[in-house]
Amino acid sequence: INETKKEKMKKEETVKLISSEGFEFVVDKEAAMVSQTIRNMLTSPGSFAESQHGEVTFPEISTTILEKICQYFYWHLEFASGKDREFPIEPELTLELMMAANYLHT
Numbered sequence: 861i862n863e864t865k866k867e868k869m870k871k872e873e874t875v876k877l878i879s880s881e882g883f884e885f886v887v888d889k890e891a892a893m894v895s896q897t898i899r900n901m902l903t904s905p906g907s908f909a910e911s912q913h914g915e916v917t918f919p920e921i922s923t924t925i926l927e928k929i930c931q932y933f934y935w936h937l938e939f940a941s942g943k944d945r946e947f948p949i950e951p952e953l954t955l956e957l958m959m960a961a962n963y964l965h966t
Contacts, residue, residue, distance in 0.1 A: 872889070872914070873888060873889055873890075874886050874887065874888060874889060874914070875887055875888075875889050875892040875898070875902065875914050875915070875916065876914060876915040876916070877892065877898075877915075877916050877918065877926060877929075877930065878915060878916065878917040878918065879918060879921055879922055879923040879925075879926040879927075880918060880919050880920060880921055880922055880923070881922065881923050883923040883926070885926060885927065885930045887930050887933060887934075888934075889902070889914075890937065891930070891933035891934050891936075891937055892916075892933060894932070894933045894936045894937065894966055895929075895933070895964040895965060895966045896964070896965035896966070897963060897964045897965050898916055898964065901916055902914070902916075918960075920960075920963070921960050921963075922956065924953065925953065925956050925957055925960050926960075928949070928953060928957055929957070929960060929961070929964065929966070932947055932961075932966065933966075935947050936966075
């Protein structure tokens with residue numbers, strides 16, 4: 861089945877991030893690129909399967925944490941240049957979120 865040009869372009873502009881439980885988050889590629897780790901996976905020529913499929917699976921990152929990370933990507937694009945907005949983090953997520961952020965270089 862041939863993809864239309866519009867469908868193919870839309871697919872290339874998004875990335876699917878998959879949590880350890882298999883939950884899928886489709887985010888703008890620009891947002892996902894906030895993560896240096898994801899950027900490397902998606903832009904390294906041929907060395908990562910992720911660059912060919914536009915999907916990244918995180919077997920160590922739970923759905924709750926991956927959702928928060930996706931929210932951070934969009935927050936970062938909108939507010940990171942101005943220091944007037946803080947990114948809200950629930951205290952119970954802090955440790956797991958810090959470990960995931962460290963892995964993702966965000």
